[in-house]
Amino acid sequence: MPVQNLFSGDATKPETVAPGLSRKVGAHSDNVMVVEVHFEAGTTAPLHHHIHEQITYVMSGKFEFTVGDKTYIVGAGDSLYKQPNIEHGATCLEAGTLLDVFTPQREDFL
Template sequence: MFVYNEDVKMEDLGAGVSRKVLAHSENVMAVEVHFETGAVGALHTHPHEQLTYVLSGAFEFTIGDVTQVVRAGDTMYKEPGIEHGCVCLEAGVLIDNFTPMRKDFV
């Protein structure tokens, strides 16, 4: 029911990206993703719906054929199967929410 950030292990994904898998069930998952300046979230697709909240920093995001710069406080929606990725312009943290949960993350 409660997940305390200090109790969750940070997973180093390499190339300036790391993440913490936070609270989740079979239906929904929250993930905290940390990026160093210049780090890349490679273009990819998955069958999950995804909402991303920019907690801090600045990112150039591509979702489908659209590329925009987003900053702290901005939110993005990614429908299932749409190609998306980002480049971190200023070190920051994203909060990703997936439905259903990403079984490949646990």
């Protein structure tokens, strides 16, 4: 199977995950994946954990993140690292978009 090097944002439709929360899976391989996540204000991504390393870059909006036993208020230009299996979640304070990078890829998102 040929490698797909370009994932056009215009060609990919967001998938509704929960009320006020949608995502678009971007470029990915077995080792890495990028996902654009859109939040409406007041939407919460409940505390959860997974085996993947994750970096979140805040593209827009304002969020309250819990990572382990710490809570952070973050906005555009901020980023967070989440090591494998750490409990984390977020509440959107002002509507915005996150860019999540996972390693390895989230097969459950495909």
